[in-house]
Amino acid sequence: MGLPGHGRYQYDPIEGRRTVEWPGGKRLAVYIALNIEVFAFGEGLGAELAPGGPQPDVLNYAWRDYGNRVGVWRLLDEFYRLELPVTVLANAETYAECPAVMEAFRRRGDEVVAHGRTNSERQGVLDETEERALIAETTDAIRQAEGHRPFGWLGPWISQSRTTPDLLAEAGYSYLLDWCHDDQPVRMTTRNGGGILSVPYPQELNDIPAVVARKVEGREFAEMIVDGFDEQFEQSARQPLVFGIALHPYIVGQPHRLRPLRRALEHIAAHRDRIWLCHAGEIARHWDSVEA
Template identity: 40%
Template sequence: MTPTEPFSYSPITERSPITWPGGARVAVYVGLNVEHFLIDRPSTCIWPGSADLVPDALNHGWRDYGPRVGIWRTVESLDRHGIRASVLLNSAVAHHHPQIVQAGVERNWSWIAHGRTNSIPHTGMGRDEERRFLTEVVDTIATATGQRPRGWMGPGLTETFNTPELLAELGLSYVLDWTNDDQPYPLDVPGMISVPYSVELNDLILFGRGHTGPEFLRMVQDQYEQLHADSEHSGRVMALALHPFVIGQPFRHKYLDRALAHLAAQPDVWLTTSDEIAEHYLRTRQP
Protein backbone atom coordinates (compact mmCIF):
# COMPACT_ATOMS: atom_id res chain seq x y z
CA MET A 1 0.00 0.00 0.00
CA THR A 2 1.13 3.53 -0.73
CA PRO A 3 1.51 5.49 2.54
CA THR A 4 -0.77 8.47 2.93
CA GLU A 5 -0.55 11.65 4.97
CA PRO A 6 -1.88 11.20 8.52
CA PHE A 7 -4.28 14.11 8.06
CA SER A 8 -6.82 15.46 5.54
CA TYR A 9 -6.51 18.70 3.62
CA SER A 10 -8.42 21.50 5.37
CA PRO A 11 -8.11 25.12 4.17
CA ILE A 12 -7.97 27.47 7.13
CA THR A 13 -10.73 29.54 5.48
CA GLU A 14 -13.26 26.67 5.72
CA ARG A 15 -13.11 25.74 9.42
CA SER A 16 -15.31 26.42 12.41
CA PRO A 17 -14.00 29.39 14.41
CA ILE A 18 -11.63 28.78 17.31
CA THR A 19 -12.19 30.87 20.45
CA TRP A 20 -9.40 31.07 23.01
CA PRO A 21 -9.97 31.62 26.76
CA GLY A 22 -10.69 35.18 27.83
CA GLY A 23 -11.34 36.30 24.28
CA ALA A 24 -7.64 36.13 23.38
CA ARG A 25 -6.86 36.18 19.69
CA VAL A 26 -3.43 34.52 19.62
CA ALA A 27 -2.31 31.61 21.79
CA VAL A 28 1.46 31.87 22.31
CA TYR A 29 3.70 29.17 23.72
CA VAL A 30 7.46 28.84 24.08
CA GLY A 31 8.73 25.49 22.83
CA LEU A 32 11.93 25.04 24.83
CA ASN A 33 14.10 22.22 23.49
CA VAL A 34 15.90 20.50 26.36
CA GLU A 35 18.01 17.86 24.71
CA HIS A 36 20.76 15.33 25.22
CA PHE A 37 23.40 14.54 22.61
CA LEU A 38 25.72 11.55 22.35
CA ILE A 39 29.42 12.38 22.26
CA ASP A 40 30.22 9.65 19.74
CA ARG A 41 27.60 10.39 17.05
CA PRO A 42 27.18 13.27 14.58
CA SER A 43 24.43 15.64 15.74
CA THR A 44 23.29 19.22 15.32
CA CYS A 45 26.42 21.21 14.53
CA ILE A 46 27.71 24.74 14.04
CA TRP A 47 30.80 23.62 12.08
CA PRO A 48 30.28 20.65 9.70
CA GLY A 49 34.03 20.33 9.13
CA SER A 50 34.51 18.39 12.37
CA ALA A 51 31.08 16.75 12.68
CA ASP A 52 32.35 13.24 11.86
CA LEU A 53 35.17 13.29 14.41
CA VAL A 54 34.95 11.23 17.60
CA PRO A 55 35.04 13.02 19.88
CA ASP A 56 33.87 16.20 18.15
CA ALA A 57 34.91 18.68 20.83
CA LEU A 58 33.95 21.76 18.79
CA ASN A 59 30.33 20.85 18.07
CA HIS A 60 29.66 18.82 21.20
CA GLY A 61 30.96 21.64 23.35
CA TRP A 62 28.75 24.12 21.47
CA ARG A 63 25.69 21.98 22.15
CA ASP A 64 26.69 21.34 25.76
CA TYR A 65 26.72 25.07 26.48
CA GLY A 66 22.92 24.85 26.58
CA PRO A 67 22.41 22.68 29.69
CA ARG A 68 25.48 24.06 31.46
CA VAL A 69 24.87 27.80 30.96
CA GLY A 70 22.42 28.91 28.30
CA ILE A 71 19.23 27.45 29.72
CA TRP A 72 19.67 29.24 33.02
CA ARG A 73 19.63 32.62 31.26
CA THR A 74 16.51 31.56 29.39
CA VAL A 75 14.86 30.44 32.64
CA GLU A 76 15.49 33.88 34.15
CA SER A 77 13.69 35.58 31.27
CA LEU A 78 10.77 33.16 31.30
CA ASP A 79 10.37 33.75 35.03
CA ARG A 80 10.63 37.52 34.63
CA HIS A 81 7.75 37.60 32.16
CA GLY A 82 5.59 34.95 33.82
CA ILE A 83 5.86 32.41 31.00
CA ARG A 84 5.69 28.65 31.55
CA ALA A 85 7.80 26.69 29.10
CA SER A 86 6.53 23.84 26.95
CA VAL A 87 9.59 21.62 27.16
CA LEU A 88 10.52 19.27 24.33
CA LEU A 89 12.36 16.81 26.56
CA ASN A 90 14.70 14.02 25.53
CA SER A 91 14.16 11.32 28.14
CA ALA A 92 17.95 10.95 28.58
CA VAL A 93 17.99 14.44 30.11
CA ALA A 94 16.38 12.95 33.21
CA HIS A 95 19.58 10.98 33.81
CA HIS A 96 22.19 13.44 32.55
CA HIS A 97 20.78 16.86 33.57
CA PRO A 98 18.35 16.24 36.46
CA GLN A 99 18.81 19.80 37.77
CA ILE A 100 17.03 21.13 34.68
CA VAL A 101 14.12 18.76 35.21
CA GLN A 102 13.90 19.82 38.85
CA ALA A 103 13.86 23.50 37.87
CA GLY A 104 11.01 22.78 35.46
CA VAL A 105 9.02 20.82 38.03
CA GLU A 106 9.31 23.76 40.42
CA ARG A 107 7.92 26.05 37.68
CA ASN A 108 5.14 23.70 36.56
CA TRP A 109 6.48 23.46 33.01
CA SER A 110 4.68 21.27 30.51
CA TRP A 111 6.65 18.26 29.31
CA ILE A 112 6.47 16.97 25.75
CA ALA A 113 8.12 13.65 24.88
CA HIS A 114 10.98 14.34 22.45
CA GLY A 115 12.51 10.89 22.04
CA ARG A 116 15.49 9.62 24.01
CA THR A 117 18.31 11.69 22.51
CA ASN A 118 18.53 14.19 19.69
CA SER A 119 21.47 12.31 18.24
CA ILE A 120 19.16 9.54 16.94
CA PRO A 121 16.14 10.26 14.70
CA HIS A 122 12.87 8.48 15.45
CA THR A 123 12.74 6.29 12.37
CA GLY A 124 13.40 2.82 11.01
CA MET A 125 11.52 0.86 13.69
CA GLY A 126 8.96 -1.87 13.33
CA ARG A 127 5.62 -1.41 15.10
CA ASP A 128 6.38 -3.56 18.17
CA GLU A 129 9.88 -2.11 18.57
CA GLU A 130 8.50 1.41 18.34
CA ARG A 131 5.79 0.64 20.90
CA ARG A 132 8.43 -0.53 23.38
CA PHE A 133 10.61 2.49 22.65
CA LEU A 134 7.81 5.04 23.06
CA THR A 135 6.64 3.36 26.26
CA GLU A 136 10.15 3.64 27.72
CA VAL A 137 10.48 7.31 26.74
CA VAL A 138 7.06 8.30 28.08
CA ASP A 139 7.47 6.33 31.32
CA THR A 140 10.93 7.79 31.95
CA ILE A 141 9.65 11.35 31.57
CA ALA A 142 6.60 10.64 33.71
CA THR A 143 8.76 9.24 36.51
CA ALA A 144 11.26 12.10 36.38
CA THR A 145 8.73 14.95 36.21
CA GLY A 146 5.70 13.53 37.99
CA GLN A 147 3.67 14.45 34.92
CA ARG A 148 2.79 12.08 32.10
CA PRO A 149 3.47 13.74 28.73
CA ARG A 150 0.43 14.61 26.63
CA GLY A 151 2.34 15.56 23.48
CA TRP A 152 5.16 14.36 21.25
CA MET A 153 7.80 15.88 19.02
CA GLY A 154 10.35 13.55 17.52
CA PRO A 155 14.09 14.32 17.50
CA GLY A 156 14.50 16.45 14.39
CA LEU A 157 10.66 16.30 14.03
CA THR A 158 10.78 12.62 13.05
CA GLU A 159 7.99 10.04 13.17
CA THR A 160 7.06 6.74 11.59
CA PHE A 161 3.68 6.13 9.99
CA ASN A 162 2.71 4.25 13.19
CA THR A 163 3.76 6.95 15.68
CA PRO A 164 0.42 8.81 16.15
CA GLU A 165 -1.54 5.59 16.73
CA LEU A 166 1.04 4.22 19.17
CA LEU A 167 1.11 7.53 21.04
CA ALA A 168 -2.68 7.42 21.33
CA GLU A 169 -2.39 3.94 22.87
CA LEU A 170 -0.11 5.47 25.50
CA GLY A 171 -2.61 8.23 26.30
CA LEU A 172 -0.98 11.10 24.42
CA SER A 173 -3.21 13.44 22.43
CA TYR A 174 -1.08 15.62 20.14
CA VAL A 175 2.06 15.89 18.05
CA LEU A 176 4.15 18.92 17.06
CA ASP A 177 6.02 17.37 14.13
CA TRP A 178 3.80 18.65 11.31
CA THR A 179 4.60 22.35 11.00
CA ASN A 180 1.96 23.03 8.36
CA ASP A 181 -0.66 25.19 10.07
CA ASP A 182 -1.47 28.15 12.33
CA GLN A 183 -4.21 26.23 14.16
CA PRO A 184 -4.56 22.81 15.75
CA TYR A 185 -6.28 20.24 13.56
CA PRO A 186 -7.31 16.57 13.87
CA LEU A 187 -5.16 13.73 12.63
CA ASP A 188 -6.70 10.62 11.12
CA VAL A 189 -6.05 8.74 14.38
CA PRO A 190 -9.09 9.32 16.64
CA GLY A 191 -8.29 11.62 19.56
CA MET A 192 -4.95 12.75 18.11
CA ILE A 193 -4.35 16.27 16.85
CA SER A 194 -1.52 18.35 15.46
CA VAL A 195 -0.55 21.50 17.36
CA PRO A 196 1.48 24.16 15.51
CA TYR A 197 5.24 24.30 15.95
CA SER A 198 7.67 26.36 13.89
CA VAL A 199 10.80 25.61 11.91
CA GLU A 200 10.79 29.24 10.73
CA LEU A 201 10.40 31.17 13.99
CA ASN A 202 13.09 28.95 15.43
CA ASP A 203 16.38 30.17 16.84
CA LEU A 204 18.37 27.21 15.49
CA ILE A 205 17.22 27.92 11.93
CA LEU A 206 17.25 31.72 12.07
CA PHE A 207 20.65 32.20 13.60
CA GLY A 208 22.01 29.36 11.50
CA ARG A 209 21.06 31.45 8.47
CA GLY A 210 23.02 34.38 9.83
CA HIS A 211 20.22 36.51 11.26
CA THR A 212 21.07 38.84 14.14
CA GLY A 213 19.51 39.42 17.55
CA PRO A 214 17.68 42.60 16.44
CA GLU A 215 16.34 40.74 13.40
CA PHE A 216 15.11 37.93 15.65
CA LEU A 217 13.25 40.44 17.82
CA ARG A 218 11.65 42.05 14.77
CA MET A 219 10.57 38.64 13.45
CA VAL A 220 8.87 37.77 16.74
CA GLN A 221 7.01 41.07 16.65
CA ASP A 222 6.07 40.66 12.98
CA GLN A 223 4.86 37.10 13.54
CA TYR A 224 2.55 38.17 16.34
CA GLU A 225 1.22 41.17 14.42
CA GLN A 226 0.29 39.11 11.37
CA LEU A 227 -1.28 36.29 13.37
CA HIS A 228 -3.25 38.87 15.36
CA ALA A 229 -4.57 40.35 12.13
CA ASP A 230 -5.42 36.86 10.82
CA SER A 231 -7.30 36.02 14.03
CA GLU A 232 -10.12 38.53 13.62
CA HIS A 233 -12.65 35.71 13.22
CA SER A 234 -10.79 32.65 14.51
CA GLY A 235 -7.90 32.18 16.95
CA ARG A 236 -4.35 31.41 15.90
CA VAL A 237 -1.32 29.76 17.53
CA MET A 238 2.17 31.25 17.68
CA ALA A 239 5.00 28.91 18.62
CA LEU A 240 8.40 30.30 19.54
CA ALA A 241 10.99 27.51 19.23
CA LEU A 242 14.12 27.91 21.35
CA HIS A 243 17.32 25.93 21.92
CA PRO A 244 19.40 26.99 24.95
CA PHE A 245 22.74 26.44 23.21
CA VAL A 246 21.62 28.99 20.57
CA ILE A 247 19.40 31.62 22.18
CA GLY A 248 21.27 31.28 25.48
CA GLN A 249 24.46 32.78 24.06
CA PRO A 250 25.26 36.03 25.93
CA PHE A 251 25.06 38.36 22.93
CA ARG A 252 21.59 37.07 21.99
CA HIS A 253 19.99 36.93 25.42
CA LYS A 254 18.74 40.51 25.65
CA TYR A 255 16.87 40.12 22.37
CA LEU A 256 15.03 37.08 23.67
CA ASP A 257 14.18 39.02 26.83
CA ARG A 258 12.83 41.90 24.76
CA ALA A 259 10.85 39.51 22.57
CA LEU A 260 9.23 37.88 25.61
CA ALA A 261 8.48 41.29 27.09
CA HIS A 262 6.77 42.31 23.86
CA LEU A 263 4.61 39.19 23.79
CA ALA A 264 3.69 39.46 27.46
CA ALA A 265 2.54 43.07 26.94
CA GLN A 266 -0.02 42.29 24.23
CA PRO A 267 -3.63 42.73 25.34
CA ASP A 268 -5.08 39.94 23.16
CA VAL A 269 -2.51 37.22 23.88
CA TRP A 270 -3.00 33.93 25.70
CA LEU A 271 0.47 33.06 27.08
CA THR A 272 0.07 29.36 27.59
CA THR A 273 1.54 25.92 26.90
CA SER A 274 1.13 23.47 24.07
CA ASP A 275 -0.64 21.13 26.52
CA GLU A 276 -3.27 23.76 27.31
CA ILE A 277 -3.75 24.62 23.63
CA ALA A 278 -4.34 20.96 22.79
CA GLU A 279 -6.67 20.41 25.74
CA HIS A 280 -8.75 23.51 24.95
CA TYR A 281 -9.03 22.60 21.28
CA LEU A 282 -10.04 19.00 22.00
CA ARG A 283 -12.63 20.14 24.53
CA THR A 284 -14.23 22.90 22.47
CA ARG A 285 -13.77 22.20 18.76
CA GLN A 286 -16.81 21.61 16.57
CA PRO A 287 -16.99 18.44 14.44
Protein backbone atom coordinates in the same frame (compact mmCIF):
# COMPACT_ATOMS: atom_id res chain seq x y z
CA MET B 1 -3.82 9.33 -10.85
CA GLY B 2 -3.39 10.93 -7.45
CA LEU B 3 -0.32 11.83 -5.49
CA PRO B 4 0.81 9.47 -2.73
CA GLY B 5 -0.59 10.80 0.53
CA HIS B 6 -0.36 10.30 4.26
CA GLY B 7 -4.08 9.85 4.92
CA ARG B 8 -3.90 11.68 8.24
CA TYR B 9 -6.05 14.72 7.38
CA GLN B 10 -7.92 16.25 4.46
CA TYR B 11 -7.23 19.58 2.80
CA ASP B 12 -9.21 22.26 4.64
CA PRO B 13 -8.44 25.95 3.90
CA ILE B 14 -8.34 28.16 6.96
CA GLU B 15 -10.83 30.56 5.39
CA GLY B 16 -14.39 29.46 6.08
CA ARG B 17 -13.71 27.31 9.13
CA ARG B 18 -16.01 27.74 12.09
CA THR B 19 -15.00 30.47 14.52
CA VAL B 20 -14.08 29.53 18.06
CA GLU B 21 -12.34 31.45 20.79
CA TRP B 22 -9.60 30.70 23.24
CA PRO B 23 -10.39 31.05 26.95
CA GLY B 24 -11.41 34.53 28.03
CA GLY B 25 -12.44 35.45 24.50
CA LYS B 26 -8.80 35.67 23.37
CA ARG B 27 -7.99 35.10 19.71
CA LEU B 28 -4.27 34.30 19.74
CA ALA B 29 -2.81 31.45 21.78
CA VAL B 30 0.93 31.92 22.40
CA TYR B 31 3.32 29.29 23.71
CA ILE B 32 7.08 29.05 24.08
CA ALA B 33 8.58 25.65 23.28
CA LEU B 34 11.96 25.21 24.96
CA ASN B 35 13.91 22.19 23.73
CA ILE B 36 15.96 20.60 26.52
CA GLU B 37 18.19 18.09 24.78
CA VAL B 38 21.20 15.89 25.45
CA PHE B 39 23.65 14.30 23.04
CA ALA B 40 25.97 11.32 22.97
CA PHE B 41 29.68 12.12 22.97
CA GLY B 42 31.56 10.93 19.93
CA GLU B 43 28.62 9.48 17.99
CA GLY B 44 25.13 10.15 16.70
CA LEU B 45 23.39 13.30 15.52
CA GLY B 46 23.66 16.89 16.71
CA ALA B 47 23.30 20.44 15.40
CA GLU B 48 26.57 22.03 14.34
CA LEU B 49 27.86 25.55 14.95
CA ALA B 50 30.65 24.85 12.46
CA PRO B 51 31.33 21.91 10.13
CA GLY B 52 32.27 19.03 12.38
CA GLY B 53 35.48 17.05 12.09
CA PRO B 54 36.07 13.39 12.89
CA GLN B 55 34.48 12.07 16.06
CA PRO B 56 34.78 12.97 18.82
CA ASP B 57 33.60 16.36 17.55
CA VAL B 58 34.52 18.35 20.65
CA LEU B 59 33.70 21.78 19.21
CA ASN B 60 30.05 21.06 18.45
CA TYR B 61 29.45 18.76 21.42
CA ALA B 62 30.75 21.39 23.85
CA TRP B 63 28.75 24.14 22.09
CA ARG B 64 25.54 22.15 22.60
CA ASP B 65 26.49 21.35 26.20
CA TYR B 66 26.66 25.08 26.96
CA GLY B 67 22.88 25.20 26.73
CA ASN B 68 22.19 23.02 29.77
CA ARG B 69 25.12 24.35 31.78
CA VAL B 70 24.65 28.10 31.18
CA GLY B 71 22.15 29.16 28.52
CA VAL B 72 19.03 27.63 30.04
CA TRP B 73 19.61 29.43 33.34
CA ARG B 74 19.83 32.81 31.60
CA LEU B 75 16.59 32.02 29.78
CA LEU B 76 14.94 30.97 33.04
CA ASP B 77 15.71 34.41 34.46
CA GLU B 78 13.73 35.95 31.61
CA PHE B 79 10.84 33.53 31.93
CA TYR B 80 10.54 34.39 35.62
CA ARG B 81 10.96 38.13 35.07
CA LEU B 82 8.30 38.28 32.35
CA GLU B 83 6.07 35.62 33.97
CA LEU B 84 6.02 33.49 30.83
CA PRO B 85 4.86 29.86 30.89
CA VAL B 86 7.14 27.44 29.08
CA THR B 87 6.44 24.13 27.35
CA VAL B 88 9.54 22.02 27.98
CA LEU B 89 10.31 19.56 25.18
CA ALA B 90 12.54 17.16 27.06
CA ASN B 91 14.71 14.25 26.01
CA ALA B 92 14.19 11.49 28.57
CA GLU B 93 17.93 11.19 29.17
CA THR B 94 17.95 14.80 30.39
CA TYR B 95 16.73 13.57 33.78
CA ALA B 96 19.94 11.54 34.19
CA GLU B 97 22.36 13.93 32.48
CA CYS B 98 21.27 17.29 33.95
CA PRO B 99 18.51 16.75 36.53
CA ALA B 100 18.81 20.27 37.95
CA VAL B 101 17.43 21.68 34.70
CA MET B 102 14.26 19.62 34.88
CA GLU B 103 13.87 20.33 38.60
CA ALA B 104 13.97 24.06 37.87
CA PHE B 105 11.06 23.81 35.44
CA ARG B 106 9.19 21.45 37.76
CA ARG B 107 9.27 24.14 40.45
CA ARG B 108 7.66 26.54 37.97
CA GLY B 109 4.87 24.08 37.15
CA ASP B 110 5.70 24.05 33.46
CA GLU B 111 4.43 21.34 31.13
CA VAL B 112 6.82 18.62 29.95
CA VAL B 113 6.39 17.26 26.42
CA ALA B 114 8.12 14.00 25.53
CA HIS B 115 10.95 14.52 23.04
CA GLY B 116 12.39 11.04 22.62
CA ARG B 117 15.35 9.59 24.48
CA THR B 118 18.10 11.87 23.13
CA ASN B 119 18.65 14.11 20.12
CA SER B 120 21.46 11.87 18.95
CA GLU B 121 18.93 9.64 17.18
CA ARG B 122 15.89 9.75 14.91
CA GLN B 123 12.85 7.63 15.60
CA GLY B 124 11.53 7.53 12.04
CA VAL B 125 14.23 5.09 10.93
CA LEU B 126 13.23 2.48 13.54
CA ASP B 127 10.96 -0.46 12.85
CA GLU B 128 7.60 -0.52 14.60
CA THR B 129 8.75 -2.64 17.54
CA GLU B 130 11.78 -0.44 18.15
CA GLU B 131 9.77 2.76 17.83
CA ARG B 132 7.12 1.50 20.23
CA ALA B 133 9.90 0.73 22.72
CA LEU B 134 11.39 4.24 22.31
CA ILE B 135 7.99 5.80 23.04
CA ALA B 136 7.46 3.56 26.07
CA GLU B 137 10.93 4.23 27.50
CA THR B 138 10.54 7.98 27.09
CA THR B 139 7.06 7.99 28.62
CA ASP B 140 8.11 5.90 31.61
CA ALA B 141 11.18 8.05 32.33
CA ILE B 142 9.11 11.23 32.41
CA ARG B 143 6.35 9.59 34.48
CA GLN B 144 8.84 8.42 37.09
CA ALA B 145 10.51 11.83 37.34
CA GLU B 146 7.42 14.06 37.17
CA GLY B 147 4.89 11.84 38.92
CA HIS B 148 2.57 11.87 35.90
CA ARG B 149 2.88 10.92 32.25
CA PRO B 150 3.24 13.36 29.35
CA PHE B 151 0.42 13.73 26.83
CA GLY B 152 2.32 15.65 24.14
CA TRP B 153 5.09 14.40 21.87
CA LEU B 154 7.71 15.94 19.60
CA GLY B 155 9.97 13.51 17.78
CA PRO B 156 13.72 14.09 18.01
CA TRP B 157 14.65 15.88 14.77
CA ILE B 158 10.93 16.04 13.89
CA SER B 159 11.33 12.44 12.81
CA GLN B 160 8.30 10.25 12.19
CA SER B 161 7.75 6.91 10.56
CA ARG B 162 4.54 6.17 8.67
CA THR B 163 3.07 4.69 11.87
CA THR B 164 4.23 7.27 14.45
CA PRO B 165 0.80 8.93 14.97
CA ASP B 166 -0.75 5.48 15.41
CA LEU B 167 1.85 4.40 17.96
CA LEU B 168 1.54 7.65 19.91
CA ALA B 169 -2.25 7.40 20.09
CA GLU B 170 -1.99 3.77 21.19
CA ALA B 171 0.50 4.81 23.89
CA GLY B 172 -2.02 7.31 25.30
CA TYR B 173 -0.74 10.54 23.75
CA SER B 174 -3.39 13.11 22.93
CA TYR B 175 -1.36 15.49 20.78
CA LEU B 176 1.85 15.79 18.77
CA LEU B 177 3.91 18.77 17.59
CA ASP B 178 5.80 17.44 14.56
CA TRP B 179 3.65 18.89 11.80
CA CYS B 180 3.92 22.60 10.84
CA HIS B 181 1.15 22.64 8.23
CA ASP B 182 -1.40 24.96 9.88
CA ASP B 183 -1.97 27.85 12.30
CA GLN B 184 -4.73 25.95 14.13
CA PRO B 185 -4.81 22.49 15.71
CA VAL B 186 -5.76 19.74 13.26
CA ARG B 187 -7.29 16.36 14.10
CA MET B 188 -5.29 13.52 12.54
CA THR B 189 -6.70 10.06 11.93
CA THR B 190 -5.09 6.96 13.44
CA ARG B 191 -5.57 3.27 12.85
CA ASN B 192 -7.25 2.70 16.22
CA GLY B 193 -9.96 5.21 15.30
CA GLY B 194 -9.33 7.54 18.22
CA GLY B 195 -7.21 10.05 16.34
CA ILE B 196 -4.57 12.42 17.66
CA LEU B 197 -4.42 16.23 17.62
CA SER B 198 -1.66 18.08 15.79
CA VAL B 199 -0.79 21.33 17.59
CA PRO B 200 1.16 23.82 15.44
CA TYR B 201 4.89 23.84 16.15
CA PRO B 202 7.02 26.43 14.36
CA GLN B 203 9.77 25.66 11.90
CA GLU B 204 10.16 29.27 10.74
CA LEU B 205 10.30 30.85 14.20
CA ASN B 206 12.64 28.12 15.36
CA ASP B 207 16.26 28.93 16.14
CA ILE B 208 17.74 25.76 14.61
CA PRO B 209 16.38 26.29 11.05
CA ALA B 210 16.95 30.05 11.38
CA VAL B 211 20.37 30.29 13.01
CA VAL B 212 22.00 26.96 12.18
CA ALA B 213 20.57 26.34 8.70
CA ARG B 214 19.89 29.82 7.29
CA LYS B 215 22.65 31.61 9.25
CA VAL B 216 20.29 34.24 10.64
CA GLU B 217 21.77 35.96 13.68
CA GLY B 218 20.18 37.04 16.96
CA ARG B 219 18.82 40.45 16.04
CA GLU B 220 17.22 39.24 12.83
CA PHE B 221 15.76 36.20 14.58
CA ALA B 222 14.26 38.47 17.26
CA GLU B 223 12.81 40.70 14.53
CA MET B 224 11.29 37.63 12.90
CA ILE B 225 9.58 36.77 16.19
CA VAL B 226 8.19 40.29 16.63
CA ASP B 227 7.02 40.54 13.02
CA GLY B 228 5.44 37.08 13.14
CA PHE B 229 3.69 37.87 16.41
CA ASP B 230 2.36 41.23 15.22
CA GLU B 231 1.08 39.76 11.96
CA GLN B 232 -0.64 36.81 13.60
CA PHE B 233 -2.10 39.06 16.27
CA GLU B 234 -3.78 41.07 13.51
CA GLN B 235 -4.83 37.96 11.59
CA SER B 236 -6.38 36.44 14.71
CA ALA B 237 -9.20 38.97 14.50
CA ARG B 238 -10.53 36.76 11.67
CA GLN B 239 -10.07 33.37 13.35
CA PRO B 240 -8.32 31.98 16.45
CA LEU B 241 -4.68 31.13 15.81
CA VAL B 242 -1.70 29.51 17.50
CA PHE B 243 1.63 31.35 17.70
CA GLY B 244 4.60 29.30 18.84
CA ILE B 245 8.29 30.02 19.29
CA ALA B 246 10.81 27.15 19.35
CA LEU B 247 14.02 27.80 21.28
CA HIS B 248 17.17 25.85 22.17
CA PRO B 249 19.29 27.07 25.11
CA TYR B 250 22.58 26.33 23.35
CA ILE B 251 21.55 28.73 20.56
CA VAL B 252 19.50 31.61 22.01
CA GLY B 253 21.06 31.18 25.46
CA GLN B 254 24.30 32.55 24.00
CA PRO B 255 24.75 36.11 25.37
CA HIS B 256 24.75 37.91 22.01
CA ARG B 257 21.48 36.20 21.00
CA LEU B 258 19.85 36.43 24.40
CA ARG B 259 19.88 40.23 24.42
CA PRO B 260 17.75 40.70 21.27
CA LEU B 261 15.55 37.71 22.23
CA ARG B 262 14.84 39.46 25.53
CA ARG B 263 13.38 42.41 23.64
CA ALA B 264 11.19 40.12 21.53
CA LEU B 265 9.85 38.36 24.64
CA GLU B 266 9.18 41.73 26.27
CA HIS B 267 7.17 42.74 23.20
CA ILE B 268 5.01 39.63 23.49
CA ALA B 269 4.60 39.96 27.26
CA ALA B 270 3.39 43.54 26.82
CA HIS B 271 0.32 42.09 25.04
CA ARG B 272 -0.51 39.58 27.79
CA ASP B 273 -3.95 41.08 28.44
CA ARG B 274 -4.96 40.51 24.81
CA ILE B 275 -3.46 37.08 24.15
CA TRP B 276 -3.60 33.67 25.80
CA LEU B 277 -0.14 32.86 27.16
CA CYS B 278 -0.27 29.13 27.79
CA HIS B 279 1.28 25.69 27.46
CA ALA B 280 0.89 23.58 24.33
CA GLY B 281 -1.10 21.04 26.31
CA GLU B 282 -3.63 23.70 27.30
CA ILE B 283 -4.15 24.46 23.62
CA ALA B 284 -4.77 20.77 22.91
CA ARG B 285 -7.18 20.33 25.81
CA HIS B 286 -9.19 23.42 24.91
CA TRP B 287 -9.42 22.43 21.24
CA ASP B 288 -10.51 18.95 22.22
CA SER B 289 -13.25 20.42 24.42
CA VAL B 290 -14.48 22.58 21.54
CA GLU B 291 -14.48 19.63 19.12
CA ALA B 292 -16.37 17.41 21.56
